[in-house]
Amino acid sequence: EDKVVQSPLSLVVHEGDTVTLNCSYEVTNFRSLLWYKQEKKAPTFLFMLTSSGIEKKSGRLSSILDKKELFSILNITATQTGDSAVYLCAVEAQGGSEKLVFGKGTKLTVNP
């Protein structure tokens, strides 16, 4: 059974800190790994990773995938209170239905 495990489950930091969120996975026929940010309602897309070792970057957020060790990390530098959210990791397996399997998420709280 496909599985995604995120750690830590929750994290409280101060503004300006750097955080690293972890995602490990077990999936048959891996196709891609995605990161989402969920504030109050629907998750919003951050990154899609398909290749090992290639960092994706968007402002203060960056992510990288290691397909050999089956994990990904999401880094946020110089955190702001607006970064407070649940960060979800999901993996997609090849197979036609394009289903995403999600982890439980990491709840990040950034205090001023």
Next chain:
Amino acid sequence: SQTIHQWPATLVQPVGSPLSLECTVEGTSNPNLYWYRQAAGRGLQLLFYSVGIGQISSEVPQNLSASRPQDRQFILSSKKLLLSDSGFYLCAWNSAGELFFGEGSRLTVL
């Protein structure tokens, strides 16, 4: 551009009552559509997905059902709600491997 609409946004229902959540997608044809549920403190759990009209796959046994009467319409239903059906329900469609979500429907069963 593609958009996804989901309603109602909030619902409070008594145990044993029926349920109907509706989702429609605009700006695309023949999308893969998904219903996810997010219970408090848990991740997104895939409930149903559909690759076309009338084609429904269920991921977990449960008290819910789904239907796809039109290409861009996906409905989640129940004949009799249970307390455990409470949660945040999200409809989504997949484009090039990326999921786009509706705004969600928060269901509270009392």
